[in-house]
Amino acid sequence: MNESTGDIDAQFYATQLGVYDEMLAKEHKVLPYWQRFMDAIATLGSEQLELRRREAQRLLRENGVTYNVYGDAQKLTRPWRLDPVPLLISSEDWSLIEAGLKQRAELLNLILKDIYGKQQLLKKGLLPSELVLAHDGFLHPCVGALPHLQRQLIVYSANLARGHNGRMLVLDDRSQAPSGAGYALENRTVMARVLPDIFRETQVHRLSGFFKALRKGLADISPHNKEDPRIVILTPGSLNETYFEHAYLSSYLGFSLVQGDDLTVRDGRVWLKSLDGLQPVDVILRRVDDSFCDPLELRSASRLGVAGLLEAVRRNNVAIANPLGSSVLENPGLLAFLPRLSRYFLNQELMLPSVATWWCGQRRERDFVLQNLDRLVIKPINRSSGSYVLFGGLLSTREKELLRAAIIAKPHCYVGQEHISFSTVPSFIDHHIEPRFAVIRSFAVAGGDDYQVMPGGLTRIARQQDDFIVSNQAGGISKDTWVLADEPDKQVSLWFQPGRDVVLSADTEPLTSRAANNLFWVGRYLERIKAATRLMRTILLKLAEAPELNDPLDSRCLDVLLSALTQVTGTYPGFVASNASALKEPQNELLALAKNVQRSGTLAANIQAFAQTAFSIRDVWSQDTWRCVDNIQRRWQQRVVNGDCDPEQLQKHLDDLITGFVAFIGLTTESMTREAGWLMLDSGRRLEHALALIALLRATVVQRHEPALQNQLLEAVLISTDSLSIYRRRYRSFIKLPMVLELLLMDKTHPRSLAYQLHQLSDHIGALPRERGKGQLSEEERLILRAYTDLRLVKVSELVNVTDNVGVYSELESVLSAMTELLWRLYEVLAQAYFSHSQVPQLMTPTQPEDDL
Amino acid sequence: MKYRITHSTLYKYSQLVGLCQNEARLQPRDFWRQQCQSSRFDISPEPNDFHERRDFFGNRVAYFAIQQAHQRLVVTAVSEVTIFPRQSRDDLVNLITWEQVRDQLQGGPGQSQMQSQSQSQYQQQNHYDELLDAKLFLLDSPMVITSAELANYAQSSFLPNRPLVQVVTDLMQRIHVDFTYDPSSTTIATPLSDVLQFRRGVCQDFAHLAIGCLRSLGIAARYVSGYVETQPMPGKQRLVGADASHAWFAVYVPGTGWLEFDPTNNAVPFDQHITLAWGRDYTDVTPLKGIAFGGGRHTLSVSVDVLRLE
Numbered sequence A: 001m002n003e004s005t006g007d008i009d010a011q012f013y014a015t016q017l018g019v020y021d022e023m024l025a026k027e028h029k030v031l032p033y034w035q036r037f038m039d040a041i042a043t044l045g046s047e048q049l050e051l052r053r054r055e056a057q058r059l060l061r062e063n064g065v066t067y068n069v070y071g072d073a074q075k076l077t078r079p080w081r082l083d084p085v086p087l088l089i090s091s092e093d094w095s096l097i098e099a100g101l102k103q104r105a106e107l108l109n110l111i112l113k114d115i116y117g118k119q120q121l122l123k124k125g126l127l128p129s130e131l132v133l134a135h136d137g138f139l140h141p142c143v144g145a146l147p148h149l150q151r152q153l154i155v156y157s158a159n160l161a162r163g164h165n166g167r168m169l170v171l172d173d174r175s176q177a178p179s180g181a182g183y184a185l186e187n188r189t190v191m192a193r194v195l196p197d198i199f200r201e202t203q204v205h206r207l208s209g210f211f212k213a214l215r216k217g218l219a220d221i222s223p224h225n226k227e228d229p230r231i232v233i234l235t236p237g238s239l240n241e242t243y244f245e246h247a248y249l250s251s252y253l254g255f256s257l258v259q260g261d262d263l264t265v266r267d268g269r270v271w272l273k274s275l276d277g278l279q280p281v282d283v284i285l286r287r288v289d290d291s292f293c294d295p296l297e298l299r300s301a302s303r304l305g306v307a308g309l310l311e312a313v314r315r316n317n318v319a320i321a322n323p324l325g326s327s328v329l330e331n332p333g334l335l336a337f338l339p340r341l342s343r344y345f346l347n348q349e350l351m352l353p354s355v356a357t358w359w360c361g362q363r364r365e366r367d368f369v370l371q372n373l374d375r376l377v378i379k380p381i382n383r384s385s386g387s388y389v390l391f392g393g394l395l396s397t398r399e400k401e402l403l404r405a406a407i408i409a410k411p412h413c414y415v416g417q418e419h420i421s422f423s424t425v426p427s428f429i430d431h432h433i434e435p436r437f438a439v440i441r442s443f444a445v446a447g448g449d450d451y452q453v454m455p456g457g458l459t460r461i462a463r464q465q466d467d468f469i470v471s472n473q474a475g476g477i478s479k480d481t482w483v484l485a486d487e488p489d490k491q492v493s494l495w496f497q498p499g500r501d502v503v504l505s506a507d508t509e510p511l512t513s514r515a516a517n518n519l520f521w522v523g524r525y526l527e528r529i530k531a532a533t534r535l536m537r538t539i540l541l542k543l544a545e546a547p548e549l550n551d552p553l554d555s556r557c558l559d560v561l562l563s564a565l566t567q568v569t570g571t572y573p574g575f576v577a578s579n580a581s582a583l584k585e586p587q588n589e590l591l592a593l594a595k596n597v598q599r600s601g602t603l604a605a606n607i608q609a610f611a612q613t614a615f616s617i618r619d620v621w622s623q624d625t626w627r628c629v630d631n632i633q634r635r636w637q638q639r640v641v642n643g644d645c646d647p648e649q650l651q652k653h654l655d656d657l658i659t660g661f662v663a664f665i666g667l668t669t670e671s672m673t674r675e676a677g678w679l680m681l682d683s684g685r686r687l688e689h690a691l692a693l694i695a696l697l698r699a700t701v702v703q704r705h706e707p708a709l710q711n712q713l714l715e716a717v718l719i720s721t722d723s724l725s726i727y728r729r730r731y732r733s734f735i736k737l738p739m740v741l742e743l744l745l746m747d748k749t750h751p752r753s754l755a756y757q758l759h760q761l762s763d764h765i766g767a768l769p770r771e772r773g774k775g776q777l778s779e780e781e782r783l784i785l786r787a788y789t790d791l792r793l794v795k796v797s798e799l800v801n802v803t804d805n806v807g808v809y810s811e812l813e814s815v816l817s818a819m820t821e822l823l824w825r826l827y828e829v830l831a832q833a834y835f836s837h838s839q840v841p842q843l844m845t846p847t848q849p850e851d852d853l
Numbered sequence B: 001m002k003y004r005i006t007h008s009t010l011y012k013y014s015q016l017v018g019l020c021q022n023e024a025r026l027q028p029r030d031f032w033r034q035q036c037q038s039s040r041f042d043i044s045p046e047p048n049d050f051h052e053r054r055d056f057f058g059n060r061v062a063y064f065a066i067q068q069a070h071q072r073l074v075v076t077a078v079s080e081v082t083i084f085p086r087q088s089r090d091d092l093v094n095l096i097t098w099e100q101v102r103d104q105l106q107g108g109p110g111q112s113q114m115q116s117q118s119q120s121q122y123q124q125q126n127h128y129d130e131l132l133d134a135k136l137f138l139l140d141s142p143m144v145i146t147s148a149e150l151a152n153y154a155q156s157s158f159l160p161n162r163p164l165v166q167v168v169t170d171l172m173q174r175i176h177v178d179f180t181y182d183p184s185s186t187t188i189a190t191p192l193s194d195v196l197q198f199r200r201g202v203c204q205d206f207a208h209l210a211i212g213c214l215r216s217l218g219i220a221a222r223y224v225s226g227y228v229e230t231q232p233m234p235g236k237q238r239l240v241g242a243d244a245s246h247a248w249f250a251v252y253v254p255g256t257g258w259l260e261f262d263p264t265n266n267a268v269p270f271d272q273h274i275t276l277a278w279g280r281d282y283t284d285v286t287p288l289k290g291i292a293f294g295g296g297r298h299t300l301s302v303s304v305d306v307l308r309l310e
Helices: A032-044 A046-062 A091-115 A129-133 A181-194 A196-201 A208-220 A243-253 A309-314 A332-346 A363-371 A397-409 A513-545 A552-569 A586-595 A603-615 A623-641 A647-671 A676-700 A707-720 A724-731 A737-746 A754-767 A779-792 A810-834 B098-106 B121-136 B148-157 B164-178 B192-198 B203-216
Strands: A066-068 A077-079 A082-089 A155-162 A168-174 A231-234 A256-258 A263-266 A269-274 A277-280 A283-286 A319-321 A357-359 A376-380 A414-418 A424-429 A432-447 A450-453 A458-461 A477-483 A841-843 B002-027 B034-044 B049-054 B060-066 B070-083 B221-228 B245-253 B257-261 B273-279 B288-294 B298-308
Touching: A032 A046, A032 A082, A032 A196, A046 A077, A046 A082, A046 A181, A046 A424, A046 A623, A082 A091, A082 A181, A082 A424, A082 A432, A082 A458, A091 A155, A091 A168, A091 A332, A091 A432, A091 A450, A129 A332, A129 B121, A168 A332, A181 A196, A181 A208, A181 A243, A181 A432, A181 A458, A181 A477, A208 A231, A208 A243, A208 A283, A208 A432, A208 A450, A231 A243, A243 A256, A263 A309, A263 B002, A269 A309, A269 A513, A309 A319, A332 A357, A332 A414, A357 A363, A363 A397, A363 A414, A424 A458, A424 A477, A432 A477, A513 A552, A513 A586, A513 A603, A513 A647, A513 A676, A513 A707, A513 A810, A552 A586, A552 A676, A552 A707, A586 A603, A586 A623, A586 A647, A603 A623, A623 A647, A676 A707, A676 A737, A676 A754, A676 A810, A707 A724, A707 A737, A724 A737, A737 A754, A737 A779, A754 A779, A779 A810, B002 B034, B002 B221, B002 B273, B034 B060, B070 B273, B098 B121, B098 B164, B098 B245, B148 B164, B148 B192, B148 B203, B164 B203, B164 B245, B164 B257, B192 B203, B203 B221, B203 B245, B221 B298, B245 B273
Parallel strands: A082 A477, A231 A256, A231 A283, A283 A319
Antiparallel strands: A066 A077, A155 A168, A155 A432, A263 A269, A269 A277, A357 A414, A376 A414, A424 A432, A432 A450, A432 A458, A458 A477, A841 B288, B002 B060, B002 B070, B002 B288, B002 B298, B034 B070, B049 B060, B221 B245, B221 B273, B245 B257
């Protein structure tokens, strides 16, 4: 071992006095399994470990692992941070934790069942009624609405930490829509890639078994079609802090990712609105908080839920994991009563104790809390009530008085908790191994007669040495959690294995109307960006060739192209402003069109819209495709929007941008099956491509110009449409308007032509799912047929006929403008037929008070 | 006393509604001073899905969905109800003090001070269950959040050792005198603090106000939605459909049960108040609410007719 690697050796590890450390444990000696791991990373050395850490960061970043931070003005997603040093837990240690978690899940399940069922706990005084009834998670419409299942609590999660005496404690229980399991899985995947040798040599329990159990657990609660239930993940949408995980789990588990808008309740059943019509839904794994799930019976202002959902639950037509109302268990006041309830229900002592908690709804406990404010952590039982966790010792005298008054006014709404010092765990920080406080989130899922616990979990550490706030919102770092096995674990395949050699019908998950709409717009943004990029590139080239613009011809050609850019991108006034100052110094406006995110129609704004739209359907993209989207957006952001870039560099970035999009198109063309999703993406592209081409022609060649200028413009148009070489090959002659129009409008074999776009669009529309009338064309089929036929009937020679002295090719203009109108109409009809989820729900309660007497 | 109540709500939309889901609490519930003989809905267009159930508070709820396109929705409920003029005058001379009631509500089962040796175990359990039910109505609810201001307003009614019934009667009278009935002053969403500050409101506000005052001092109170019979002005003909929904409140008196008070009319409901439903506040008993998909703008008109049959 050389000197430079010595600094990450265990012997340099300086823990704090009186704090339990995971590596040193009670005897303050490095535990043997930690020693093996530390030796292995010491052999790697600090520099190598740093490289591995960066590699992990890169993989996470490219896989799109993010954590959205609420309140972030720029809607930026925060990259997920992973420490290359995992938390190691021995197999003996883990078996205690596992048993404790199972017991706790069982206990909470029984409490949940009772609260929404017979309420014996309240009637017998085992739980004070105001503790339960005053909690926001208690939803009285859900009483009596639990399905008759062996277990109600399907997924369970707990935050664990070790106290100073080395005993594992539960800090809080998560019962409504626990997050983190997907992050744990992704952490594991990345760790196995960046530390493959160490991972292989350490016998680590695998995680896939848990996800298999999750899938089975969810299928088991289905009220119908237990063999092959349709399971969906209900997400609040791409702005949610853990949206990455929703998309990740949906692709990993093969469930549709839906938002409230994607579902509807009819005939007391839940249906998925898809391109193929309504599809029944059997099970919902929800990531929407329960009170937001049904605007009819619960929080009426919610736009995240499904009206009538609770009614469908009541009729046992859908199962929800966890059931609506289960957040009633996320009440810190309950912690004080769990030991008693464990004896009552299970006749057992609680194996995993909770952090010491005093519920102020009882006089003695309240007085204790008030007398010990300085030493305690104070929490309201309701997380939504504005105030949050308060450390009594950090409050000013005035704040303390306010808190005291608040507790006295509504004592049942507060708890005091012991301020425990967590254990520390070795972490790789700034090239050194340092101790950090750690919290472990663990997961369990109901199945059969028991709960199955994930052997591992999501460990999070604070960034700063003395920081107790361990959360992702506060910018914490995550760790993989390695539960050591006595013998190597077998990899469990997640895939469902049919018992016999049956061939399952290859049904893909239906495409939701929302996803269809987003795919269509990803396609539109893409072509919009490509058209603007190519035209801008042509302009920059012209500027570079003739910087002085001595030749008036060059100058006039440039003016036309610049104003065409404004028209194609719709960024008025831009270069068509009445005072033509922008034309004299075009650089500033050109840079603004590249950089300005705030202004609509600019490249920067469209790239952002492209990436955000793609992100909102993150689950439909392959890993590679997403990496491509991310690269496009990130590079543009770094190099152009935030970078200091001059027109010359811009030229290069535009080239890269085109290459990025070509890669995206190639990947989607190769990896997407030719089903509704691809049809939508490509239809969006074709429609926008057609519109952009028409806009370009109308802005450049409809106007009649002298031959020399027209020639220059036609050449620029051919370059901007990536058609110059094919023109040369085909016509081997001078550039003439009729031939250019022939190529760009009429040539079905040229992939940049209008005819090609309409032909493709016509095929796609014909292939979209619809209710077939007998021989009747749908409105969208009728429109595209009309557009395509109108184009085919055009005679190019007539387009360029000059009949009067108006200075424009009026026939060309009228054909192009009629085409634009048809295409716009086509979009409206498509939206109506396929994206109609956009019907806005409205509340029909009276807004005026009841009249009275 | 027997009544027929016709409560009709008409929604008109500027555009088509493709789907709407609704919950109606328009059917009178039964309890000791009221029995509902019949109650039927007439809904147009006819719902595709219609289900009746009882809610958490025991109120009758009808869920219905209309799944075909419509631009007009009419929901009419016609009910026949008998009111027994039984609210005992004895109840109003009940002497249990408000402090005693407060302390009983604070104790959990087994800690009740009402345990009399002569009570059987069954009676005791019954008493616990009743107290337990009442405790829900001590807590804050979406539209009634207890506060120091409410307690402050209530204080002068809460004289030491005053019987609870007298306290509430006094509070009802004060609200009737101190507050102006003014339908233009508030909407459904007006917070209680505004009502208290501006001293104006309608029946809902006054009921919420009284409930907030009582809960702020540890007394359980609930919100009652229903109707009240109106007499035509002398010499005028009775106008069909000119009646309206009404709201008042009830207070829990241990050993006696829930006593009702109407602060808007400064009256104790006897045989002219017809009850639809009760809950913690208006949000629990909204007579008709729904979610419509599409529809553009909508207008709403309500007519209520309370007809005395015998």
